[in-house]
Amino acid sequence: MRVVCLAGGVGGAKLAEGLQQALAPGELTVIVNSGDDLERHSLTICPDQDTVMYTLAGIAGPEGWGLAGDTWQVIGALARLGEGTWFRLGDGDIATHLYRTERLRRGERPTEVAVALGRALGVPSRVLPMADEPVRTRVRTDGGWLDFQDYFVRLQQAPDVREVRFEGAERSQVTPEVAEAFRAAEAIVVAPSNPIVSIGPILAVGGMRQEIAAARRRGVRAVGVSGIVGGKALRGPADRMMASLGEEATALGVARRYASAQLLDTFVIDRLDESLAGGVRALGLQVVVTDTVMTDVAARVRLARDVLAAATAAPA
Numbered sequence: 001m002r003v004v005c006l007a008g009g010v011g012g013a014k015l016a017e018g019l020q021q022a023l024a025p026g027e028l029t030v031i032v033n034s035g036d037d038l039e040r041h042s043l044t045i046c047p048d049q050d051t052v053m054y055t056l057a058g059i060a061g062p063e064g065w066g067l068a069g070d071t072w073q074v075i076g077a078l079a080r081l082g083e084g085t086w087f088r089l090g091d092g093d094i095a096t097h098l099y100r101t102e103r104l105r106r107g108e109r110p111t112e113v114a115v116a117l118g119r120a121l122g123v124p125s126r127v128l129p130m131a132d133e134p135v136r137t138r139v140r141t142d143g144g145w146l147d148f149q150d151y152f153v154r155l156q157q158a159p160d161v162r163e164v165r166f167e168g169a170e171r172s173q174v175t176p177e178v179a180e181a182f183r184a185a186e187a188i189v190v191a192p193s194n195p196i197v198s199i200g201p202i203l204a205v206g207g208m209r210q211e212i213a214a215a216r217r218r219g220v221r222a223v224g225v226s227g228i229v230g231g232k233a234l235r236g237p238a239d240r241m242m243a244s245l246g247e248e249a250t251a252l253g254v255a256r257r258y259a260s261a262q263l264l265d266t267f268v269i270d271r272l273d274e275s276l277a278g279g280v281r282a283l284g285l286q287v288v289v290t291d292t293v294m295t296d297v298a299a300r301v302r303l304a305r306d307v308l309a310a311a312t313a314a315p316a
């Protein structure tokens, strides 16, 4: 079953790993958010792409991003030189950024570089950036507009977010590779990533919503998973962001967002949120209630199987 999964960072990577294990090699394409990308120390860094790629290669670091067993010599040496090192890059991870930056400088498209990196790391799925054009997520706080990683890492997501924009999205366009993945797709999965700053930028890419809508018109089912359980984001600031943007910080709030974008057929919520199922159904979505907290690999695969079952279920 060919599956296209939209994903951001660590939460998205976990479900993608479950899907990869549940599917045959080559059946999964993950479209990753590139709104978090940044330039540091003259290197092009694509955190969500790398998080998903390393996870699918089985080499992700202990915090979910970066590489397992990495060392920190280069960042330590930069700190001694007085460089700002709040965005920590491991030595092995830097090799990825050198490889990417060099190829981009030679004129390769970001998608081509991502495919080459995935191949070199032995990833049995395709990991595609959402677009080749640069799109940069920026958030407005009471202190003004910030680059995403300034907010996320340097300020540890402390300020309230009042507004979000995806700079460059209006000039971006789905790539031929992304379009081809949707044309071949038999199911679409929206991972339990931050709906505002992980899935939001992907949906803002020119032509993305149309590709999803065209696949759904062909009968392909789209299943989303809530990254908010019991009113708390499993990871990251999605709950606080939704609240400060005036949305309900629950699985129902996430469902509302996706329902108003006419993105999904089915929404998967946690058993803890069973009482919200009626509200989600009232939005016109089917509901699956299951265990969504991916504590280990077995839980990732279990959730992936539940999602795939929902994607193949006959429409109610």
Ligand code: FO1
Binding pocket: 008, 009, 010, 036, 045, 046, 047, 048, 050, 051, 065, 066, 086, 087, 088, 089, 093, 149, 152, 153
């Ligand atoms: N997250 C942190 O909290 N601190 C870091 O220093 C940091 C460095 C980093 C380097 C490479 C990379 O691919 C990811 C990195 N992340 C770091 C994670 C990243 O900021 C977030 O996972 C995403 O951008 C949010 O989805």
